[in-house]
Amino acid sequence: RARPAEYFGKCEATVTPLGGLALLPAAAPAAPGPVVVRPVAGTHLVTVPFRLTRTARLNVAVTGEAGQQGGGALDFGWIEDARTGRTVWSAEQATARPAGNARDNVRWEEALALNAGDYLAGFLSDAAHGPDDWLDLPPFAPDDWGLRLAPVAADAGALATPPATGDIVRSPELLVRLVRPASGVSLTEEFQLPRQSRLQVLCLGEGGRQLFDFGAITDLADGREVWRMTPAASRHAGGAGKNLRFEGEITLPAGRYRATYLTDGSHACGDWNAAPPPGAQDYGLTIRLAR
Secondary structure (H helix, E strand, O other): OOOHHHOOOOOOOOEEOOEEOOOOOOOOOOOOOOEEEOOOOOOOEEEEEEEEOOOEEEEEEEEEEOOOOOOOOOEEEEEEEOOOOOEEEEHHHOOEEEOOOOOOEEEEEEEEEEOOEEEEEEEEOOOOOEOOEOOOOOOOOHHHEEEEEEEOHHHHHHEEOOOOHHHOOOOOOEEEEEEOOOOOOEEEEEEEEOOOEEEEEEEEEEEOOOEEEEEEEEEOOOOEEEEEOOOOOOEEOOOOOOEEEEEEEEEEOOEEEEEEEEOOOOOOOOOOOOOOOOOHHHOEEEEEEOO
16 A cells, blocks of 8 residues: 555556557647738727747738828738837838739738837728728738738747737836727826926827817816917828828926827728828827937
């Protein structure tokens, strides 16, 4: 009769020739596959996080819809640094080639290298011409609609399972990121300045003599608005004439603030009623500490 201590930390099994119980070594976890971002029917925006454990060379391909001359693409993909919110690659910066059938079906393909870090791959669509709702003939490879990226074979091990979006630590320089809003929304985010600081503000919106999509900053100590996007301080953002862009520095004293971005009932991300601006992934309000 064996003593209990003789069994502690051991595992025993009997294997019969015709089957029965067999202990096999644990299977190695599968390596993450390529990052694929495909639009869902009726959805304007899809994002997928991914992580690189080391510098890697990637092949990225996007099939989407071209825009009007001078404006942004209607369906396109991009990659941004998840910590800083800065775009590191966009299909709009690559050369578009015909994807077959309808003239606006285009494909962007490029090879690039990214450093280790956490990233967000995104696809922004106007949801007017795409899977399940083609306004014209689909491209030759309709299943490729969206974004796909994968490391080259030598760097395949660099792609790792990403953390949950909420677990990504934002870079200290990024104070506010209110971007890619739908129509008819009000987005807010609070931030604090321990000392007087210079801020870099980027705001993409809509307007003419009057603004319809715009950002503002309020001092929470007294409720006073300390900055607001204005037509006079903005310039044309490309695309439709009503697309406006403010990009500049402001200085605020130490304190707590609330940033707000408002949109009216039309012409916002994925709901454009005229040509969108290039770089529509940044449509909205972004505030960073100035370098």
